[in-house]
Amino acid sequence: MSISLIVALILLVMIAAGFRLGQARAWRAADGRAGALHSLPVYSGYYVALWTGVPALALVAIYGVLGDGLVNALVLGGMPQQVQDLSAARQETFMAEARAVAAGLYAAPSALHAQAAAAFARLQGLFTWAVAALALAMAAGGLALARGHISRQFRARNRVETAIGILLLACSALAVLTTVGIILSLLFESLRFFAAVNPVEFLLGTHWSPQIAIREDQVGQSGAFGAIPLFAGTFLITIIAMTVAVPVGLFSAIFLAEYASPTARKWIKPVLEILAGVPTVVYGFFALLTVGPAIRAAAEWVDAAVPFLSFAVPTQSALAAGLVMGVMIIPFVSSLSDDVINAVPQTLRDGAYAMGATKSETVRQVILPAALPGVVGAILLAVSRAIGETMIVVMAAGQAANLTANPFESVTTITVQIVTLLTGDQEFDSPKTLAAFALGLVLFVITLLLNVIALRVVQKYREKYD
Amino acid sequence: MTDAALPAGASAPDPSAAIKKRLAARYRAERRFRAYGIAAIAVAVAALLVLVGSIVSQAYSAFWTYELALDVTVDPERIPGDPSNPADIQRGDFGVMLQNALRGEFPDETRNARIRELLALSTRLNSATLGRRVADNPALIGQTIRFKMPISDEVDRYLKGQATGRDWVRLDAAPAVTPDADGETAALRLSPADAARIADAVGDAEPSVIVFSNGGAWRLSGPAAQTAEGEQLIAPGAPGVEDRALILSTPEADRRVSDAQIAWTETLRARGDVKAAFNTYLFANTDSREPELAGVFAALMGSIFTMLVTMVLAVPVGVATAIYLEEFAPKNRWTDLVEVNINNLAAVPSIVFGLLGLAVFINFLGMPRSAPLVGGLVLALMTLPVVIISGRAALKAVPPSIREAALAVGASRTQAVFGHVLPLAMPGIMTGSIIGLAQALGETAPLLMIGMVAFVADAPTGVTSPATVMPVQIFIWATSAERAFEARTAAAIIILLSLMILMNAAAIFLRRKFERRW
Numbered sequence: 001m002s003i004s005l006i007v008a009l010i011l012l013v014m015i016a017a018g019f020r021l022g023q024a025r026a027w028r029a030a031d032g033r034a035g036a037l038h039s040l041p042v043y044s045g046y047y048v049a050l051w052t053g054v055p056a057l058a059l060v061a062i063y064g065v066l067g068d069g070l071v072n073a074l075v076l077g078g079m080p081q082q083v084q085d086l087s088a089a090r091q092e093t094f095m096a097e098a099r100a101v102a103a104g105l106y107a108a109p110s111a112l113h114a115q116a117a118a119a120f121a122r123l124q125g126l127f128t129w130a131v132a133a134l135a136l137a138m139a140a141g142g143l144a145l146a147r148g149h150i151s152r153q154f155r156a157r158n159r160v161e162t163a164i165g166i167l168l169l170a171c172s173a174l175a176v177l178t179t180v181g182i183i184l185s186l187l188f189e190s191l192r193f194f195a196a197v198n199p200v201e202f203l204l205g206t207h208w209s210p211q212i213a214i215r216e217d218q219v220g221q222s223g224a225f226g227a228i229p230l231f232a233g234t235f236l237i238t239i240i241a242m243t244v245a246v247p248v249g250l251f252s253a254i255f256l257a258e259y260a261s262p263t264a265r266k267w268i269k270p271v272l273e274i275l276a277g278v279p280t281v282v283y284g285f286f287a288l289l290t291v292g293p294a295i296r297a298a299a300e301w302v303d304a305a306v307p308f309l310s311f312a313v314p315t316q317s318a319l320a321a322g323l324v325m326g327v328m329i330i331p332f333v334s335s336l337s338d339d340v341i342n343a344v345p346q347t348l349r350d351g352a353y354a355m356g357a358t359k360s361e362t363v364r365q366v367i368l369p370a371a372l373p374g375v376v377g378a379i380l381l382a383v384s385r386a387i388g389e390t391m392i393v394v395m396a397a398g399q400a401a402n403l404t405a406n407p408f409e410s411v412t413t414i415t416v417q418i419v420t421l422l423t424g425d426q427e428f429d430s431p432k433t434l435a436a437f438a439l440g441l442v443l444f445v446i447t448l449l450l451n452v453i454a455l456r457v458v459q460k461y462r463e464k465y466d
Numbered sequence: 467m468t469d470a471a472l473p474a475g476a477s478a479p480d481p482s483a484a485i486k487k488r489l490a491a492r493y494r495a496e497r498r499f500r501a502y503g504i505a506a507i508a509v510a511v512a513a514l515l516v517l518v519g520s521i522v523s524q525a526y527s528a529f530w531t532y533e534l535a536l537d538v539t540v541d542p543e544r545i546p547g548d549p550s551n552p553a554d555i556q557r558g559d560f561g562v563m564l565q566n567a568l569r570g571e572f573p574d575e576t577r578n579a580r581i582r583e584l585l586a587l588s589t590r591l592n593s594a595t596l597g598r599r600v601a602d603n604p605a606l607i608g609q610t611i612r613f614k615m616p617i618s619d620e621v622d623r624y625l626k627g628q629a630t631g632r633d634w635v636r637l638d639a640a641p642a643v644t645p646d647a648d649g650e651t652a653a654l655r656l657s658p659a660d661a662a663r664i665a666d667a668v669g670d671a672e673p674s675v676i677v678f679s680n681g682g683a684w685r686l687s688g689p690a691a692q693t694a695e696g697e698q699l700i701a702p703g704a705p706g707v708e709d710r711a712l713i714l715s716t717p718e719a720d721r722r723v724s725d726a727q728i729a730w731t732e733t734l735r736a737r738g739d740v741k742a743a744f745n746t747y748l749f750a751n752t753d754s755r756e757p758e759l760a761g762v763f764a765a766l767m768g769s770i771f772t773m774l775v776t777m778v779l780a781v782p783v784g785v786a787t788a789i790y791l792e793e794f795a796p797k798n799r800w801t802d803l804v805e806v807n808i809n810n811l812a813a814v815p816s817i818v819f820g821l822l823g824l825a826v827f828i829n830f831l832g833m834p835r836s837a838p839l840v841g842g843l844v845l846a847l848m849t850l851p852v853v854i855i856s857g858r859a860a861l862k863a864v865p866p867s868i869r870e871a872a873l874a875v876g877a878s879r880t881q882a883v884f885g886h887v888l889p890l891a892m893p894g895i896m897t898g899s900i901i902g903l904a905q906a907l908g909e910t911a912p913l914l915m916i917g918m919v920a921f922v923a924d925a926p927t928g929v930t931s932p933a934t935v936m937p938v939q940i941f942i943w944a945t946s947a948e949r950a951f952e953a954r955t956a957a958a959i960i961i962l963l964s965l966m967i968l969m970n971a972a973a974i975f976l977r978r979k980f981e982r983r984w
Contacts (some may be wrong), residue, residue, distance in 0.1 A: 065831075068832075157878065161878060161879075161880040164880055164884075165794060165880075167786065168786050168787070168789055168790035168794060169790060171782075171783045171786035171787045171790065172786070172787040172790045172791060172795070172804050173804075174783055174787070174850070175787060175804055175807045175808045175811060175850060175851070175854070176803060176804055176807050178807075178811060178822070178847050178850070179807045179810065179811060181822055181826050182814065182818060182819075182821075182822045185821065185822055185825035185826055185830075186818070186821065186822075186825075188825070189825060247506065248506045248509050248510055249506075249510075250506075251502050251503045251505070251506030251507075252503065252506045252507045252510055254503055255500070255503025255504060255506065255507055256507075259500055259503055268507055268511075271510075271511055271514065272507075272510055272511075274514060275510065275513070275514055277904070277905075277908075277966065277970070278517070278908075278963075279907075279908025279909070279910065279937055279962065279963075279966070280908070280910065280911070281908070281910040281937045281938075281940050281941050281944075282517075282521070282908075282940070282959050282962075282963070283517075284941070284944065285521070285940065285944045285955060285956070285959060286517050286520060286521070288944060288945075289520075289524070289944070289952060290516075290520045327510075327513040327517075330510050330513075331510075334510075358492055358493070358495070358496045359496060359499075359500075360495055360496045360498075360499035360500070361492070361495075361496075363499070364499075381813065384813060384815075385813075387815070388814075388815020388816070388817065388818070389815070390815070390816065390817045390910075390911035391910050391911055391941065394911075394941075395941070395944060395945065415815070415817050415911070418817055418821070418915075419817070419911065419914055419915075422820075422821075422824065422914070422915050423914055423915075423919055436821070437821060437825070440817070440818055440821040443815055443817070443818060444814065444815075444818050447813060447814065447815055448810065448813075448814075451809075451810060451813045455809075
């Protein structure tokens with residue numbers, strides 16, 4: 001059994017013991033009458049358990065994150081000059097090899113490796129034991145200290161509740177931390193990319209071919225990072241998707257909200273929502289193996305039926321990806337629009353009916369204008385969903401960076417290129433890999449802007465009915 | 467105004483006619499509008515039906531497969547080393563034993579090219595399974611055992627009728643066969659009725675015609691006539707298909723299973739060595755480059771480990787955040803910031819979370835690539851907003867009177883929340899969490915970023931061993947060149963969808979069972 005597991009087990013036992021001891025101490029202080037205490041005895045137990053566990057676990061966690069780096073630095077510091085003089089990358093490789101030797105994965109390839117491995121083994125053993133001993137000592141100390149605090153007047157409950165409050169606050173901070181992490185990682189890697197590639201060339205260039213020659217003398221390009229074809233492809237597919245999703249989604253929402261009987265509504269709404277629950281990779285499979293070949297077969301039929309027309313469509317086309325994506329987006333448009341239409345007050349409908357308007361006239365001239373901001377918001381959210389969608393386009397739109405407005409050709413999108421650039425072998429310093437992060441940044445900014453605009457539209461133009 | 471009030475004899479235009487006309491137009495518009503709505507819903511429902519229908523129709527054939535059963539002699543000479551040591555046994559040359567068993571079925575075949583074709587009826591990778599079986603039971607060494615394995619994917623497609631059209635013609639009389647001196651061709655004399663029926667079934671096309679008789683098989687070299695020249699595929703004499711002609715509508719050049727392979731397969735089927743069975747390989751095996759051996763087991767285990775990590779992280783943190791925002795948070799800038807962030811995170815494209823995972827977890831924190839741990843972390847961050855939003859809705863649905871009653875009898879705020887509000891909100895929170903996890907189960911794109919797309923031969927044993935997950939396995943198979951993977955991809959989709967439906971059903975059950983209306 002590894003030492004960390006033993007320490008973890010001992011800590012668990014100590015925490016449980018702390019809980020028991022704290023509770024017992026509280027009962028003793030109260031002479032068996034809980035009413036005499038400020039807090040219920042169970043809170044004294046929690047209090048002692050917290051003091052036992054939290055500092056020790058924090059120490060272990062800190063060592064887990066920083067320990068490797070510390071050991072690395074110490075081993076490196078103790079190595080002869082010739083290792084110190086190695087380039088950073090070589091040094092890293094050397095250390096990784098030494099670490100593997102220390103772990104017994106293979107025999108030392110050189111005396112230096114053996115020396116480093118010995119240092120590793122010694123320091124790691126030392127640190128592990130030291131941290132284990134320190135953690136257990138801290139747990140014992142925390143237990144004793146906290147147990148000493150407990151008396152009749154001790155406000156154990158308030159202390160525990162403060163700790164819970166801090167925990168809840170920390171959890172809510174994670175959402176903010178995630179956003180910060182996304183922005184920082186995208187920005188940081190994008191800046192490294194823009195150090196190698198001019199941002200203007202990236203945003204306005206029309207030639208995309210990110211492959212970089214491996215050898216200096218290789219014939220070919222040094223990589224071109226003009227992202228306009230990707231933006232155009234994304235735009236084309238989004239337009240096709242919205243051409244399907246907006247009419248179908250909007251009319252479905254109107255029918256469900258205004259015409260359908262409650263029974264029909266109860267059945268149709270979940271069926272539409274199933275479309276949103278299907279994994280995108282399934283839509284991709286559908287587009288690749290059913291819709292794409294069907295479009296190609298239809299094109300071949302048209303080609304054969306109409307003379308003087310040469311018309312061929314590849315299996316992977318913007319149309320196939322766009323149509324299937326449109327189907328995927330339908331429930332987003334319909335359920336958001338449905339909510340908005342239902343939020344229009346009944347008095348408006350009644351007013352229109354009283355004037356003699358038919359149902360469709362009421363919908364077109366009263367309800368839709370009233371619900372318009374919400375509908376626009378829903379459509380913008382759907383657009384942002386379409387732009388960020390990955391699997392359908394990866395599987396069905398193709399890889400060729402064509403700058404075209406023809407839906408029958410294969411195009412590529414931002415998300416497809418991110419996937420293409422980051423799957424397979426990657427070296428983390430080449431512009432090819434970093435370009436994916438720049439594309440990710442563009443994607444993040446576009447979707448963020450769309451969401452902010454959608455929210456603004458809804459808030460600013462919303463009619464207030466009170 | 468009534469008609470009587472008009473001056474007599476004045477021919478005023480009849481206003482009611484115009485109104486009637488306009489009314490009719492308005493009602494027509496009304497009906498049109500209603501029809502648009504119905505059409506829209508029909509389009510959406512039809513799209514769903516086509517989607518499900520196309521997947522089910524492609525998947526069903528992958529749930530059963532044809533198995534080849536051979537009598538394999540476990541040759542002790544092919545197992546070097548200590549026969550009591552399982553590791554030594556597994557190093558034995560079981561591939562050759564399988565090949566010998568297959569060649570033993572057609573001992574007359576001596577041409578090397580034909581033997582290579584014959585051996586292609588099953589993949590060499592089956593030898594590993596045989597090796598394991600013998601290693602588990604060393605007493606089998608030296609014995610002849612019945613060994614079942616999946617037949618090659620192309621032959622399987624032929625047997626399922628997917629590789630070519632097949633038409634059997636029963637012959638009334640056994641053809642008289644006069645073999646040539648070299649045994650490669652033979653002159654076949656068919657009865658006039660048989661020749662006419664074969665010619666009838668062939669029609670104008672130029673398909674392959676294989677005539678079976680007396681255990682042998684010949685491919686007709688020319689048109690079917692009473693005296694026909696035939697290339698010998700199987701020498702007669704052994705048991706096999708009796709007196710039939712097989713007409714294959716796809717020419718041999720356009721399919722990946724040859725006429726000879728078809729003749730052997732049909733003969734083996736007539737001998738009872740090839741049988742259809744439930745495709746257990748699909749469930750029990752890990753990924754393989756041979757479609758007939760590929761299964762989803764490793765991906766399923768990877769999905770389970772990834773979901774465990776996601777659940778352990780996303781649910782407690784999400785619920786804690788929901789409790790904080792709904793019950794404790796003061797109205798200040800920090801709270802606003804958190805709320806805006808959560809709403810934005812819910813709309814960030816999933817692939818961006820993959821970039822975050824790659825940059826932070828793998829490059830910055832040095833976590834292993836392709837590991838369920840990193841995949842689970844990334845999916846947890848993605849699922850967090852779903853859990854938080856549904857958790858807040860569930861907490862909000864608990865009426866304030868519960869809180870106030872608890873506070874009135876002297877409970878602290880924390881006690882009121884954890885002792886009274888949270889238990890009542892729990893069904894709603896669990897429902898939302900399960901739906902969020904089901905979404906995460908189907909997520910693919912972010913996992914491609916963190917290297918879960920690599921070929922993984924073994925099922926993962928923990929959260930740090932290399933793994934792939936169900937949706938990524940589907941992606942890998944769907945983009946693979948082998949035709950036989952298409953059906954298996956669809957079958958994997960059915961398995962994934964069943965899991966998701968199961969999770970959603972659990973969520974609906976929870977909601978139905980514990981939902982309270984206040």
